[in-house]
Amino acid sequence: MRFLVKAEVSLKRGHFDPEGDVAAKSLKDLGFGVGTVRVSKGYTMEIDARDASEAKALAEEMCRRLLANPIKDDFRVEVLFIEGRTD
Amino acid sequence: MRFLVKAEVSLKRGHFDPEGDVAAKSLKDLGFGVGTVRVSKGYTMEIDARDASEAKALAEEMCRRLLANPIKDDFRVEVLFIEGRTD
């Protein structure tokens, strides 16, 4: 079956996020009342798997192998839906 | 009150996503069964607002003004929680 899975890779807590800082500063310049901003990257992927938990496990493996760098990144995986079905 | 809001910006459908394409190819090289991959960017922001709906509206305005270009990007905003409280 084909699943739609979202993996989100974000900087580890406590890690300095220059890009987020720049975004926060620009938003403040525009007059918005924002505090800290942290940036993350999302990968929405079609994955072939037997069931949702396998799809999730696969996506986590993808994060470990490629999408995240363990020194600086955390990741979080969520199965969005199964092809053909929506929820 | 201070809210934690997540804005997610992604390329509009129909636009080719070169980064997603490279990620998909690389994952396939590593032996994963993936189809299309699309990349998005998340901004997790502390926002000062009176209530959740104002926080959401503010974040949407930030997307329109700075974080996204409505011509090529879609964006989606979600209020994660209110400072002090979690859900």
Place this chain on the structure above:
Amino acid sequence: MREGLIRRVSEDPPVAAIDLREAEDTDLLEISNGMGLALSLYEMRVIKEEFSRPLTDVELQTFGQTWSEHCIHKTFRGLVETDSGTVDSLLKSYIAKATRELARPWCYSVFEDNAGLVDFDNGHVIAAKVETHNHPSAIEPFGGAATGVGGVIRDILGVWGEPIAVSDVLCFGPLDTGYSGLAPGIKHPRYIYKGVVAGVGSYGNNMGIPNVNGAVLFDSNYIGNVVVYCGCFGILPKDRYVRQTKEGDLAVLVGGRTGRDGIHGVTFASTDLPEDSEGLRSAVQIPNPLVEERLRRAVIRIRDECLASGITDLGGGGISCATGEMASRSGLGLTVELDAVELKETGMAPWEIWVSESQERMLFSVPAKNLERVARIFEGEELEWCALGKFNPTKRLRATYKGVTVCDLGLDFLYSPPKLKRKAKRVEPSPLPLYLKEPEDLSSELLALLADPNVRSREGVVRAYDHEVRGATVVKPIQGQSGSHNDAAVIKPLKDSWMGAVISCGINPFYPDPYWMAACSLEEALRNNTAVGGRRVAILDNFVWGNPEKEDRMGSLLRACEACYDFAKAFGTPFISGKDSLYNESPMGPVRPTLLITGVGIIPDVRKAVTSDLKAAGDPVYQIGITKEEVCGSAYLRSKGIEGGDWPRVEASVSRKIMETLTATIDAGFVAACHDLSEGGLGVAASEMVIGARPGLGMSLDLGRGLFLTGRDDLAIFSESAGRFLVEVRAGHAGEFEEAFRGLPVSCVGEVLKEGALRLSGLKGKELTIERADLTRAWRGE
């Protein structure tokens, strides 16, 4: 529109037929507008007269593209009615005319191909091209600017050039513009600035081509009309410049896939497009430099192995224009099988495939016997390719899709568009009186001017671009740790030759008289080139103007063209290429007439190049050129919001002699540092020479009394008169330097000081001293 003029002739593929035979003038205009053809009534009538059959939408779109301002420059090639008679083609009557009359033997190919070509070292030529990408950058700054760079790089690849450098000149609204006053649809200058700089940087950096020259200007006029010029320079062995497409050769398309991006206009044949601002969506292109990097490798290999007979990039008009032009210039014809084209998305109508401007594509003509080797090169670089068809002797451009002939046009007719006629009203502004008292405190005036957005350090932009990649950048845009700007860049493109290519630009849109504005821009490009040691300069013109259908816009365009001719002739410097971008109008009004002149010179030995930072305490410093009270449009007056005074003019005969003499003294090794005086005048130039250096500068205007046609210190220091330099001469060579300049306006005005400060005494002996740290802080905006 009247019933029956448009008919669906095929469902799959979706093709419509438009019958112009019965069409009235109103119908013709409606068709032109409705299909986004941008053809005038006159042009539509010419098409109507020609055909005794209905045309397909594909064919009409072909006319729309081929006869567009973008592809054939109809304003520049058309007729211009003036008070004193009709001008037949601005391009032929002014720009190209200067080149033709100068007849420089080192001009190898001019105004013909994707880029201009001039001789370099024996056996090699330099290719140069500068384009604009204003509208795309206004709606999507990052992608618009990035694809602008990508496009001009393909122009260089399109003459078989190996890209060696890119440049960019950018005009923005002031970054401190308020958010409230913006007209709807206009993005804030800050957003545009960030996006454009990131986009230009991203594409060049990714491709590994150093960005070595450019300019950044701010003015409220550019809030509604951002201007983005992108240039690219390349090198190739002369004998590899091949354009001889033959009958039987294959048209081979390679690179990115074809999609709905870059399609203007709407479709009649497919009515089922999604609603969401499709028109705008297709105007936005997502840059993919990764593909172009591989394209570059493939182009150079095919060139070196002599496998193709012709090449061109795909720009405006997409496949339709690239194939049509290649066939037409070889006196051939071609049938394109659109089925072969790799698509990004499904459901594209044939006309969309035909005119799509998707990025990162090139077209080759390949002799059939070489196809296999060419294919192997493409595949080795992971590039998708397809053969579109074979060149034949029919002189017709045909296209088929799913077995249906969707286009069949004679190339002779297609490539002899009717001449457009425009009217020009002469514009000749006259100088206003200057109401400004000489300020008391010139130090604070100078510091304020150094911090002016139009003057201050460009480090934030320059460092965002890799200017060292390829390892061939000799004179860099910025020098040293707290470095200052150089006037031009020097590249050493060949391993076994000391010869350098010198790249400079000139742009002065704030001088209100279009004639002198153009003259000053041209002279500035040459002056910048000369300052680092360049000579034998070829130039490129890029006009950014408003709607040419308005007489005043045409009037100023005409005046600028006159200056281009006059001064190209007077300086003996030929135009080799260029481009115009018209219709730059926004709800906030037309763009300020903006002419960019880019200069490409040479230097026989890059090791003799000169930078702007002062070198050694004790060296004498000379000022060259006459300073007049020419401050209208200067950074000095603009920073005060004052209009008035006279503007700079160019005295070509003197200026030319000065430059030639300066070149000779640089070659002789007399010159230790050199900087031209431009925006902000002498005050800013002297400061920059100190900022970039270890030592300082002491000078007295009174020593150069004869050079100043003013009694006011502020005008002497901030005037922007053309043709001036500040030069540090090596201590032992002052006599020889003066001897060389005998008869020219030159004076020793001071010397290099040990301590890091600028010490200036005025015409009447008034003194000012500013420490380098203060100059630097102001200039860096800290």
Place this chain on the structure above:
Amino acid sequence: MMDLRKAKACILRVGGTNCDAEVKAALEDLGLRSDILHMDWLEKGKLSEYQLLVFPGGFSYGDYVRAGAVWGKKVLTKMRRDLERFVEDGRLVMGICNGFQVLVEAGMLPGDGGQFSPTPRAVLANNSSARYECRWVFLRGEGSHAPFARRIGKGEVLRVPIGHGEGRFLAESEEAVHELIRSNRIVFRYARPSGEPAEGAYPFNPNGSVHDIAAICNREGNVIGMMPHPERAFFGWQAFGYGDPHRYGDGRKIFEGIVDHIRSL
């Protein structure tokens, strides 16, 4: 003693690599023949013909996902065995800029011999300025035993340019940084003109790297990764304004170290 004419360097590239030609020009100026090879076309076993393998700078695979990550993984799937053997043999591997990012993502640096770590043990994160930056920096030799630093004394200062957006070196932990220092695996640090370490001060440390780290090597010293581009400071005219254009630039010393080492084999 090896005859330099018999030695060869392999400069690898993939789509998006773009500093290969400059590296070749530098090596060949010193008499070391160099082939530029696309990794996809590198035949099995071919690597053993070379004494030096270079991963040059550029934007491999567009730097998508994370600089150097995609190529780093591809190196492992495509040529892990050959590469391990190459490193075990004591041959030289050099990663410059994007190449450094690749070696880190492939788990080859910081490393021990041919043992590649299954997950990266360091990262080159976004510059702390959040910007891409091109500038000349001062590098300080740390007295490394790596062949690349053979000609460079401890505390000696080199002028070389950088050009990157992701160059902030971070290790697993503070302890890991100490381990790098203890095992003398830091080859260059960003410095002030005087040669003092930059201690994080911008722009001397241009990217915010921990401990001003600009280059590291593996335990044996035969694998090096560096963010600065020595091939852009090889000839004097490249370092125009930073030295005598008629002589050589500081970057040449690094390549001379390589050639000395190969000659001594």
